[in-house]
Amino acid sequence: MARAIINGIFALISLCMFLPFVLVITSSLSAEQSIIANGYQYIPEQWSTEGYATVFKSPAILLRAYGVTAFITVAGTALSLLLTAMTAYVLSRKDYKFGRLATFYVFFTMLFSGGLVPFYILMTQYLHLKDNILAIILPSLLNVFYVMIMRSYMLKIPFEMIESAKMDGAGEFRIFFRMVLPLSTPGLATLGLMISFNYWNEWFNALLFLENQSLAPLQLLLQRMIRNIEFLTSNSDFVSQFGMEVAIADLPKYNVRMAMAILAAGPMMFVFPFFQRYFVAGLTIGSLKG
Amino acid sequence: MNPVKTYGTERDVRPSAGKRRRWSRFKQDGELSLLFLPGFLYLLIFAYIPMAGIVVAFKNFKVNLGVFRSEWVGFANFEFLFTTELAYRIVRNTILYSLSYMTVTMACALALAILMSELSRRWLKVHQTVLFLPFFLSWVIVSYITDTMLDHQSGFLNSMLEWFGMEPRMWYFENDAWPLLLNLVNLWKGIGFQTLIFYAGMMGIDYTYYEAAKIDGASKLQMAMKITIPLLAPIISVLIILSVANMFRGDFGLHYFIPRDSGMVYATTDIIDTFVFRALRSMGDVAMAAAVGLFQSVVGLVMVVLANFVIRKVNEENSLW
Numbered sequence: 001m002a003r004a005i006i007n008g009i010f011a012l013i014s015l016c017m018f019l020p021f022v023l024v025i026t027s028s029l030s031a032e033q034s035i036i037a038n039g040y041q042y043i044p045e046q047w048s049t050e051g052y053a054t055v056f057k058s059p060a061i062l063l064r065a066y067g068v069t070a071f072i073t074v075a076g077t078a079l080s081l082l083l084t085a086m087t088a089y090v091l092s093r094k095d096y097k098f099g100r101l102a103t104f105y106v107f108f109t110m111l112f113s114g115g116l117v118p119f120y121i122l123m124t125q126y127l128h129l130k131d132n133i134l135a136i137i138l139p140s141l142l143n144v145f146y147v148m149i150m151r152s153y154m155l156k157i158p159f160e161m162i163e164s165a166k167m168d169g170a171g172e173f174r175i176f177f178r179m180v181l182p183l184s185t186p187g188l189a190t191l192g193l194m195i196s197f198n199y200w201n202e203w204f205n206a207l208l209f210l211e212n213q214s215l216a217p218l219q220l221l222l223q224r225m226i227r228n229i230e231f232l233t234s235n236s237d238f239v240s241q242f243g244m245e246v247a248i249a250d251l252p253k254y255n256v257r258m259a260m261a262i263l264a265a266g267p268m269m270f271v272f273p274f275f276q277r278y279f280v281a282g283l284t285i286g287s288l289k290g
Numbered sequence: 291m292n293p294v295k296t297y298g299t300e301r302d303v304r305p306s307a308g309k310r311r312r313w314s315r316f317k318q319d320g321e322l323s324l325l326f327l328p329g330f331l332y333l334l335i336f337a338y339i340p341m342a343g344i345v346v347a348f349k350n351f352k353v354n355l356g357v358f359r360s361e362w363v364g365f366a367n368f369e370f371l372f373t374t375e376l377a378y379r380i381v382r383n384t385i386l387y388s389l390s391y392m393t394v395t396m397a398c399a400l401a402l403a404i405l406m407s408e409l410s411r412r413w414l415k416v417h418q419t420v421l422f423l424p425f426f427l428s429w430v431i432v433s434y435i436t437d438t439m440l441d442h443q444s445g446f447l448n449s450m451l452e453w454f455g456m457e458p459r460m461w462y463f464e465n466d467a468w469p470l471l472l473n474l475v476n477l478w479k480g481i482g483f484q485t486l487i488f489y490a491g492m493m494g495i496d497y498t499y500y501e502a503a504k505i506d507g508a509s510k511l512q513m514a515m516k517i518t519i520p521l522l523a524p525i526i527s528v529l530i531i532l533s534v535a536n537m538f539r540g541d542f543g544l545h546y547f548i549p550r551d552s553g554m555v556y557a558t559t560d561i562i563d564t565f566v567f568r569a570l571r572s573m574g575d576v577a578m579a580a581a582v583g584l585f586q587s588v589v590g591l592v593m594v595v596l597a598n599f600v601i602r603k604v605n606e607e608n609s610l611w
Contacts, residue, residue, distance in 0.1 A: 002510070006408045013402070014420040017478065020435045021423075023446055027438055039444035087329030090322050097319040102326055109337040112591045115583025116566050117576060118343025119336075121357060127335075142332050166314075172321035201428035204542070208571070219430045223547070226434065254444060261434040265427060272426050273419055 028052070028258035035254040051255030055263060061221065062263060068133070069217040073199040076137045080195050081188055083142050088150035089180055094159070110144045123209060135209035136202055136217065146191050153187035154180060193275055200268060218264045225260060344587070346580040353576075367581035376565070380582075384561040387545075388537040390469070391476050395484055396529065398477060400522070403488035404514045418489075421482035429543030436475060436548050462550055468558040475548050476541070484529070491525040492518060527601050535594040538562065538586050562586050 023040055028051050030044035038045060055062060090096060091103050113119075119139075129135040157180060165175050181188070203219035210216060216224065347367055349360040371377050402421075406414060424432065439447050440461040448458035461467060499517050508516070519526075540561035549559040551568075562582060569579035 003408060006405050007413065009405065010409060010413065010417045014417050017420050017424065017482075020439065020478075023438045024435055035444055039449045040438040040441070040446050041449070042446075083328055083332065086325050090326040090329075093322060095318075096322045097315075098323065098326075102330075106329070106333065109333055111594055112341065113337065113587055114340030114343045115580065115587050116563075117346055117570055117580035117583050118340035118357075120570060121343060121346065121351075121576070122335075122340055125353070125356060139336065142329060142336075147329075166318075172318060172325060176325060197426055201426075203428055203430050219428050222434065223430045226430075226437065226550075258434065258438070261431060265431045268426060269423070272423065276419055276422060 024258050028262050030255050032253045032255050051259035054256045055259050065218045065221040072137050073196050076199040077196040080141045081192050084146050088147045092151045092154040130209050131212045136205045139205050157183050344584045347584040351577040367577045380562050380565045384540045392533040395480050399484035402485045424479045425483045429547045433547035462552040463554040465555050465558045491522050495521050531597045534597040538590045
């Protein structure tokens with residue numbers, strides 16, 4: 001009896017979690033007229049694939065954004081993992097002379113930061129990274145929280161192994177690349193997954209630093225799309241004063257917007273269930289220690 | 291004695307073993323330093339140099355003059371900020387939202403995690419996946435989803451209201467609904483992750499506690515209150531430290547995308563982060579944005595130290611340092 005109630009509660013909660021997605025999916029498959037007449041509906045009056053057809057008629061923008069996102073995800077994740085692992089490894093070595101100093105140097109950045117403005121000035125005025133793809137890769141290369149996770153993972157590698165490798169004449173680089181990295185594969189996989197999700201979903205630095213349309217990753221493209229529509233529709237009087245009615249008629253329609261959202265989020269949502277168990281495994285390991 | 295070491299040639303055979311050892315020690319530290327160098331430089335550029343950049347908060351920053359040649363104005367930026375209503379509003383919003391996100395999500399996640407242990411294995415997988423799914427979406431995508439719900443003309447929520455015979459509402463123009471809306475959206479996106487953290491922690495609890503309690507005739511509720519929650523205390527306290535430390539760092543994405551940055555509802559949606567972003571990007575008031583940012587960082591630092599201090603007083607093992 002109690003079990004049936006609990007199952008019921010979870011069924012209800014899962015439904016609440018899932019239904020918003022369904023609305024986006026059905027809206028992307030609705031005919032434009034039925035959205036205009038009845039609003040977004042779970043069962044639209046008239047189904048249509050027109051939304052997707054419109055997107056695929058001129059796929060250049062979407063493909064470009066996919067390309068940018070794929071590039072920053074792959075390049076960013078690879079670089080970030082290497083940097084994180086190197087830093088974490090040095091911090092995990094208890095016999096390193098400057099170990100305490102280095103640990104403080106890294107972790108202090110978690111406690112205090114200059115804030116957004118100095119960071120923005122540095123990026124634009126001194127590093128000149130405005131409208132540069134590096135502006136979305138560089139800022140999140142090293143996450144101190146991930147260094148912490150990786151370090152505690154590497155601390156579990158028996159120190160005797162490192163010592164015996166040294167006895168055999170291996171240098172630190174060799175030990176790191178040939179022994180520590182391969183031994184850390186599970187940890188690297190979990191972190192790599194998290195980092196790649198972050199890069200795939202990256203919008204903040206793009207919003208700050210990218211003005212050039214052709215560099216926009218998926219998330220920024222979506223953000224701009226919904227932003228422009230909002231401006232034009234909520235200020236329609238203002239816009240029509242300037243004789244811009246044509247522009248409003250040309251706006252992406254409701255179903256096109258939702259189709260874009262599905263196409264942008266889709267790959268992640270299909271990939272996600274396959275990777276979820278690694279996350280769960282990684283989290284379980286992490287929190288058992290804590 | 292480690293047997294491997296006795297085979298070592300340098301230690302026993304060579305006469306200058308001490309010197310060699312010192313040299314290898316030196317070489318080792320050098321190589322490790324070289325491995326640390328990229329991380330060192332990265333943090334220097336992206337974390338430490340911006341820390342020095344907070345001087346902007348005390349200057350009348352002009353882009354063409356740069357950080358160093360801009361004129362000093364002392365605390366004028368802060369004075370301006372704190373004499374307006376604005377500072378009160380963004381600080382109040384930031385703190386209240388942080389507190390409510392923390393308590394609501396934590397309470398719901400804890401309850402769900404406890405209930406989850408009653409599910410069969412098959413259903414557990416299904417529900418975990420569904421709960422976790424929104425966590426991996428960006429706020430931009432989530433804003434499309436909330437838009438299908440909240441849009442004035444086509445939103446599902448207004449259709450529902452009309453269906454029940456109520457007046458549709460202009461969600462993006464009305465202040466009073468946003469505390470609830472933002473809490474709901476935040477809960478929807480974040481609950482899966484926290485539930486999972488608690489659930490993972492529960493998996494680590496020794497099963498025999500529950501068996502003993504069962505023999506003593508404890509109810510499920512008693513077991514949850516007397517065994518599960520106390521044993522999860524370390525995880526709960528770490529989560530509390532982290533969220534208290536971040537109390538002054540609101541969720542920019544949530545507060546920027548979900549209310550669509552609508553000026554009409556700033557009174558109940560604007561937080562420090564969205565204000566700083568706007569001051570920097572739209573209003574071009576760099577110095578004031580820097581002043582707010584510095585205020586935020588300093589209070590953040592104080593909060594972490596304070597939170598850690600309190601936790602250490604309560605239970606030394608749960609503190610961060």
